[in-house]
Amino acid sequence: MTIFTRRTLLVGASAGLLAGCDSVANNPLGRKLLLSDEKLHQPLQRLLIGRTARAPEYRRDQMSPFFRTNGTRKPDTPAYQALLDGQFADWRLRIDGLVERPLALTLAQLRAVPAQTQITRHDCVEGWSAVGEWHGPRLALLLDAARLRPQAKYFVFHCMDRFADTPYYESIDLVDALHPQTILAWGMNGKALSVGHGAPVRLRVERQLGYKQAKFIERIEAVASLDGIGGGRGGYWEDVADYEWYAGI
Amino acid sequence: MADAEPRPEPPAPPRTIYRHRVATRLWHWINAVAILIMLGSGLMIFNAHPRLYWGIYGANFDHPWLQLPRWPGWATIPAHYNLALARRWHLLFALVLAFGLLLHMVVSLINGHIGKDLRLRRAELAPRHLWADFKAHLALRFHDPARPGAYNIFQKLSYIVVIFGLIPLAIFTGLCLSPGFNAFAPWLLELFGGRQSARSIHFIAAAALTLFIVVHLTLVILAGAINEIRSMVTGWWRVPEEDA
Numbered sequence A: 001m002t003i004f005t006r007r008t009l010l011v012g013a014s015a016g017l018l019a020g021c022d023s024v025a026n027n028p029l030g031r032k033l034l035l036s037d038e039k040l041h042q043p044l045q046r047l048l049i050g051r052t053a054r055a056p057e058y059r060r061d062q063m064s065p066f067f068r069t070n071g072t073r074k075p076d077t078p079a080y081q082a083l084l085d086g087q088f089a090d091w092r093l094r095i096d097g098l099v100e101r102p103l104a105l106t107l108a109q110l111r112a113v114p115a116q117t118q119i120t121r122h123d124c125v126e127g128w129s130a131v132g133e134w135h136g137p138r139l140a141l142l143l144d145a146a147r148l149r150p151q152a153k154y155f156v157f158h159c160m161d162r163f164a165d166t167p168y169y170e171s172i173d174l175v176d177a178l179h180p181q182t183i184l185a186w187g188m189n190g191k192a193l194s195v196g197h198g199a200p201v202r203l204r205v206e207r208q209l210g211y212k213q214a215k216f217i218e219r220i221e222a223v224a225s226l227d228g229i230g231g232g233r234g235g236y237w238e239d240v241a242d243y244e245w246y247a248g249i
Numbered sequence B: 001m002a003d004a005e006p007r008p009e010p011p012a013p014p015r016t017i018y019r020h021r022v023a024t025r026l027w028h029w030i031n032a033v034a035i036l037i038m039l040g041s042g043l044m045i046f047n048a049h050p051r052l053y054w055g056i057y058g059a060n061f062d063h064p065w066l067q068l069p070r071w072p073g074w075a076t077i078p079a080h081y082n083l084a085l086a087r088r089w090h091l092l093f094a095l096v097l098a099f100g101l102l103l104h105m106v107v108s109l110i111n112g113h114i115g116k117d118l119r120l121r122r123a124e125l126a127p128r129h130l131w132a133d134f135k136a137h138l139a140l141r142f143h144d145p146a147r148p149g150a151y152n153i154f155q156k157l158s159y160i161v162v163i164f165g166l167i168p169l170a171i172f173t174g175l176c177l178s179p180g181f182n183a184f185a186p187w188l189l190e191l192f193g194g195r196q197s198a199r200s201i202h203f204i205a206a207a208a209l210t211l212f213i214v215v216h217l218t219l220v221i222l223a224g225a226i227n228e229i230r231s232m233v234t235g236w237w238r239v240p241e242e243d244a
Helices: A002-026 A028-034 A037-049 A078-085 A107-112 A139-146 A236-240 B022-047 B083-111 B113-117 B127-138 B153-175 B179-184 B186-191 B195-234
Strands: A093-097 A103-105 A116-123 A129-136 A154-163 A166-173 A183-185 A202-204 A217-223 B016-018 B236-238
Touching (some): A028 B083, A037 B083, A093 A139, A103 A107, A103 A139, A139 A183, A139 A217, A166 A236, B022 B195, B083 B113, B083 B153, B153 B195, B179 B186, B195 B236
Parallel strands (some): A093 A217
Antiparallel strands (some): A093 A103, A129 A183, A154 A166, A154 A217
């Protein structure tokens, strides 16, 4: 009988701990503490990785036989449908904000920029991974062409897909924007980027998780701060849930 | 006449010994909380994609070696589906777990916990001794009457496996799930056979740790929960009467 009570006590104590976690997360101070993990991990990781260390690249025979789509499979706006019907001839990639020379590139112009090919792993925050081949110019080349102002610290990727009425967006900082593997991919697995994977152009920022790889990009805005953009936390999922802005882990 | 009557011996006072150093006790409890939070939040993260694969990649159209139903709310942190918050718990307490273990290893090396208490002696590993200790466990005798404060051989082996094997394995496979860390140490990712293999091994390490916790708690109860828990709080442990 005593054994039963003691065991109940122990099991009860750990169940209490698990339940206690939820009340911590609901308390403003507890929430603040809980969300501080990112403030520790980001500098730790940046210290370890450095600016130029590369994400692993793979061989062709190591690629996923089928690369699943996720997030928005197809933006459901008439504007996107019209662009798709015109094979993106009317699409422009705008690069503006804190730049000396704002750009509005056609898809043909973007394809004329020297491109690189990389076979990398896409890791969804949910846990699955897929390996695919991406093709497109380095973001750094385009930012050079637009001539960044010294105040430019972050780059916001405005997308054409909507979650209810909220536009999807994501952002990265200078370190990842200038990284040698950060590209604007218009090709995937040897073909033009499909609608499911973000046609006409998506971001590849290879040292971070899947939700940073913005699809259906129409505008890249250089900013000094992420305040005042969307919900102010630097991305759709960062705003609506509590996902980390730094998604390197 | 009364003087001739032999006086009954007064009962010997229960012998207590100082069994656990403050560093061991502190780490034990910090680590216990961290591990429980890691398990609960880890199961919630697992729920986001409850399939495990071997190799570099693995997603819905690939073949999983294990597919489980989602874990119920009483086992997960948070109790309701929330991947973002589960990650916050997991990544925050990952730091407590990893740096806590590192510090514990350094301190235990200095204060002799590793060199004396956990050190395996040749005689203990002899089949005859292992068998005798196994039979003693079945009889619920966990302490050597000659050295009641010492760990028995199965205790030593399980603590060594947990401290130097399972927790480090969980930490390193966990680090390999980070695409940022992969850029820092691609060789470690390759050692584990790719990211989805690392994820599978991470889950297996967590399952093995859970098994350890269940056995550990069962033995605490069988050895006398109050005495055992008190000794891990205050350091002082009462020698069981049959041994005293």
